[in-house]
Amino acid sequence: MDATMRDLITRNGGFDLCVTEFLRVVDELLPPRVFLRLCPELQQAARTPAGTPVRLQLLGNNPEAMAANAARAVELGSPGVDINFGCPARTVNKSRGGAILLTEPETLYRVVRAVRDAVPGRHPVTAKMRLGFEDRARLVDNTRALLDAGAAEIVVHARTKVDGYKPPAYWDQIGRVAEIASTRGVPVVANGEVWSRADYDRCRAESGVADVMLGRGALALPNLAAVIARGDTPWSWSRTLEAVIELGSMDIEAGRERYMPSRTKQWLKYLERAYPEARDCFERVKRVRTAAEMQEQLCAGRRRSICAA
Numbered sequence: 001m002d003a004t005m006r007d008l009i010t011r012n013g014g015f016d017l018c019v020t021e022f023l024r025v026v027d028e029l030l031p032p033r034v035f036l037r038l039c040p041e042l043q044q045a046a047r048t049p050a051g052t053p054v055r056l057q058l059l060g061n062n063p064e065a066m067a068a069n070a071a072r073a074v075e076l077g078s079p080g081v082d083i084n085f086g087c088p089a090r091t092v093n094k095s096r097g098g099a100i101l102l103t104e105p106e107t108l109y110r111v112v113r114a115v116r117d118a119v120p121g122r123h124p125v126t127a128k129m130r131l132g133f134e135d136r137a138r139l140v141d142n143t144r145a146l147l148d149a150g151a152a153e154i155v156v157h158a159r160t161k162v163d164g165y166k167p168p169a170y171w172d173q174i175g176r177v178a179e180i181a182s183t184r185g186v187p188v189v190a191n192g193e194v195w196s197r198a199d200y201d202r203c204r205a206e207s208g209v210a211d212v213m214l215g216r217g218a219l220a221l222p223n224l225a226a227v228i229a230r231g232d233t234p235w236s237w238s239r240t241l242e243a244v245i246e247l248g249s250m251d252i253e254a255g256r257e258r259y260m261p262s263r264t265k266q267w268l269k270y271l272e273r274a275y276p277e278a279r280d281c282f283e284r285v286k287r288v289r290t291a292a293e294m295q296e297q298l299c300a301g302r303r304r305s306i307c308a309a
């Protein structure tokens, strides 16, 4: 989810916090423009236009480099720093980043500790992890490593790296982390496979934790956070199609015409989960190459949906 999508999605309410996509840290201090590209909200008090705070996420294994970049993120205005120990991408894991570090609890400790030491105490340093890399054998060690290093909050994506994104998510396992973290007064946030209010309720019941992070569900049903937090009615397809058209206009206005068609198609793929109509829409636009034609097709879809109603 990039800044444009965060802007659109947080307008509906229900979110307490957004976390950026990860910034990959190898061994050097990145220039401010890289932070600003990933998180343009830094120029607006690190909030989306609707006022939702946005925290920057870093990914890397080098404690010194992570610390220097974390300090820069906070200087630039990020309210704390989140550290990614969950990314399953092969290219990332091959260079010892993301979920592969769950096989090295001592590296988790060193990275979080260095970041904690580099960032003023009022700024939370938080971590995101999976249940493990191949299996869950190190879940307790990894939890302890994050806590010993001073993580202020742990988000648990309730699958291993090997599980990928396949359902189910093992929400009960989050409770194992939460039990240990509660002895240090550190909150745990549950993540994985929350697509509806009913999933949210079951996730909280099975994990025993209060807070939930939405992933793909927030794209599949664009007002899911408001459905959960405020009891809003899930958006109709025609309301959602308005949002798709709006996002396209935002991309065009921001000079991202070339990116807009592929991003629209990508979003329609996520929307298929909640809206059968999104599949038909995708079929109609899948060969579209230009932003102008995409907007034309989407608007034609809107006219059809108005006629059908």
Ligand SMILES: Cc1cc2nc3c(=O)[nH]c(=O)nc-3n(C[C@H](O)[C@H](O)[C@H](O)COP(=O)(O)O)c2cc1C
Residues within 6 Å of the ligand: 020, 021, 022, 057, 084, 086, 128, 157, 165, 191, 192, 193, 194, 213, 214, 215, 216, 217
């Ligand atoms: C395409 C894609 C990109 C992602 N990028 C990030 C990322 O940069 N940082 C992160 O913490 N999680 C990232 N995630 C993981 C999600 O935040 C979330 O943990 C995961 O999808 C499980 O939640 P869900 O089942 O509700 O989607 C990504 C997931 C997908 C599918």
